[in-house]
Amino acid sequence: MPNYNIYVDYIYTVLRTIKQDVEFTENTDLVTELGLSSLQVMELIEHIEDHFDISISLNILPDINTVGDLARKLQELNG
Amino acid sequence: MLLDKFQSMAGVRAELEAIGIVPFGAVTEKITSATEGVVNGHQVILAGTNNYLGMSFDTRCIASAQAAAETWGTGTTGSRMANGTFAEHIALEQELAQFYGVDQAIVFTTGYAATQGMCATLAGPGDVILLDADSHASIYAGAQLSGAEIIRFKHSDTNDLEKRLRRLGDRTGNTLIVVEGIYSMLGDVAPLKEIAELKRRYGGYLLVDEAHSMGVLGEHGRGAAEAAGVEDDVDFIAGTFSKSLGATGGFCVSRHALLEAIRFSVRSYIFTASATPGVIASVRTALKIITAEPQRRERLWENAQLLYTGLKQLGLAVGPSVSPVVAVTIEDRVEALQSWQKLLEAGVYVNLVVPPASPSEKSMLRCSVSAAHSPEQIDHIIAAFAAVNAARPVGIPVA
Incomplete structure (x- = not known):
């Protein structure tokens, strides 16, 4: 099962395709810092789902602000 | 503060009203048939009402x-x-x-x-x-x-x-x-x-x-x-x-x-x-x-075919197949707003759809066809789109 760091690395990989020339950290806020629209957030989620062959419930999204939040939630749900 | 989150919406509305475009909450001042009325002061063909079989005035x-x-x-x-x-x-x-x-x-x-x-x-x-x-x-x-x-x-x-x-x-x-x-x-x-x-x-x-x-x-x-x-x-x-x-x-x-x-x-x-x-x-x-009266459904599809084909022949980015909903996708929100207003002035009311209501980051001018539309009204709708498209230096940017 992927661990936290693997999730973080893959989130970075996807974010680089959405937002070029931006430095990311685990504390980068997806909406307030990167300015991702709701559609871009869903695009990120779909990439993660396809890559790890998982389904991510929309219910978790209100608790996700940063790259780290998302990676932690993924690890919690999927090991 | 509680109401701060609405400031951006208020700002967008004020900006649009300042340039005379009121797309959301357009007022229908008069309805004369299932397909005609007066919207925001303009006599229009109603091409955005979902009145597919024209039953509202039966x-x-x-x-x-x-x-x-x-x-x-x-x-x-x-x-x-x-x-x-x-x-x-x-x-x-x-x-x-x-x-x-x-x-x-x-x-x-x-x-x-x-x-x-x-x-x-x-x-x-x-x-x-x-x-x-x-x-x-x-x-x-x-x-x-x-x-x-x-x-x-x-x-x-x-x-x-x-x-x-x-x-x-x-x-x-x-x-x-x-x-x-x-x-x-x-x-x-x-x-x-x-x-x-x-x-x-x-x-x-x-x-x-x-x-x-x-x-x-x-x-x-x-x-x-x-x-x-x-x-x-x-x-x-x-x-x-x-x-x-x-x-x-x-x-x-x-x-x-x-x-x-x-x-x-x-x-x-x-x-x-x-x-x-x-x-x-x-x-x-x-x-x-x-x-x-299944013939109403037949007329609806005839009209849908006419409108879809007409708009596609103009080079506009319509949906994947003929349908009573004919949506023209436009990349830019401001372009979409201006085109919506020009269509209204040309006597055609359609729905303006902008993100996040649209299914992508793009905007749309969404038409819905009715069995009650006459072929002449469909022609008028297509002509209005053509005029709006031709008035732009490079036409409506297709998606």
Whole structure:
């Protein structure tokens, strides 16, 4: 099962395709810092789902602000 | 502060009003027929009303509504579970069940209440709602209220749906799959044959929202499930009276006897006033008419073909297939706003759709065709698009 760091690395990989020339950290806020629209957030989620062959419930999204939040939630749900 | 989050919306509205564009909440000042009226001071052809079969001005429906108002009064003044169930509501439920060939039907006050209420009630904590990404806001709202786990699949992508069903394993028995017959924004039809096959293979329950496809698809006008030949696989069909039936209200029909028990668990049914008698009476008459006059559906599709082909020949980015919903996609929001206003000034009202209401980051000028449009009116709509397109230095940027 992927661990936290693997999730973080893959989130970075996807974010680089959405937002070029931006430095990311685990504390980068997806909406307030990167300015991702709701559609871009869903695009990120779909990439993660396809890559790890998982389904991510929309219910978790209100608790996700940063790259780290998302990676932690993924690890919690999927090991 | 509590209200700060609305400042950006207020700013956008002020900006638009300053340049004289009021796209949302456009005021219809006069209606002269099912296809003509005065909007924001402009005499227009109505090409964005979802009045697919032109029933809103049918004299028989109007007469039924008038007679019902005389007989039953202007409103029920209560909810269905209290004093708001009149004989008219029961009769309509029986007629809807008969129309769909099932035993059970519930009439709601709006289409939104029907889909939101059914999604919110059918699934609960511990269950899963598997919904199409482009689902209507009422479906998302119901899913959120349900307390169920919400998983969305890529729009009409049956490979993606299958992956998600596979990942659910034995939880599919607790899963409600929710799709629409015709999707409201681009007018595309759900691949219901394939979806039904997946449901048969993996399990689960299937709810189809036929809001835009009832009266439009199928030999008898029952919608996309009828057209795909999969009605027996659909557990719940939800829909609205505000499109092909020309009024307002919603419904759910089912072959499951338990729908009668579910009725008394749906909060959007229990805790709201029931539909007014005039509305119910006009819907009853409209349902009889669309059943008896299939030629309306034929005219609708002839008009849809004319408009779709005409706009496509202009080089505009229309949807993937001919449909009563013909949406022109435009990359830029400001371009879309300006084009919408110019169409209005040229005598054509269409719907303006901008993110996040649109299914992508792009904006759309969404037309809906009616059986009541004359070929000349369709020509006028196409000519207005052509004029707006030609007036731009490089034309409307196609997607």
